Amino acid sequence: MFTVHTLLVLTVTAVIAAITCALVLAGGASWPVALLSCGGAGGAVLVALPRMINGDDGRDAD
Structure with missing residues (x-):
């Protein structure tokens, strides 16, 4: 259903958002x-x- 990459990104996003809200x-x-x-x-x-x-x-490889 989710790849490990997607799960990692969503988990880190939730943690950062919760910490920011708390601060x-x-x-x-x-x-x-x-x-x-x-x-x-x-x-x-x-x-x-x-x-x-x-x-x-963001740069193209030449």
Whole structure:
């Protein structure tokens, strides 16, 4: 159903998002702000982590 790569990316994304949400809430922010930052952190991890795992830096190999 899921590959190990996909499971790793989803797990790391969930952990990073939860940590970000907790840190923002600990800083005294309101729930909407914490959820927005959580979504932003999760989206950033979903974009960056697969590229880091594959070693793709966006340049074409000549």
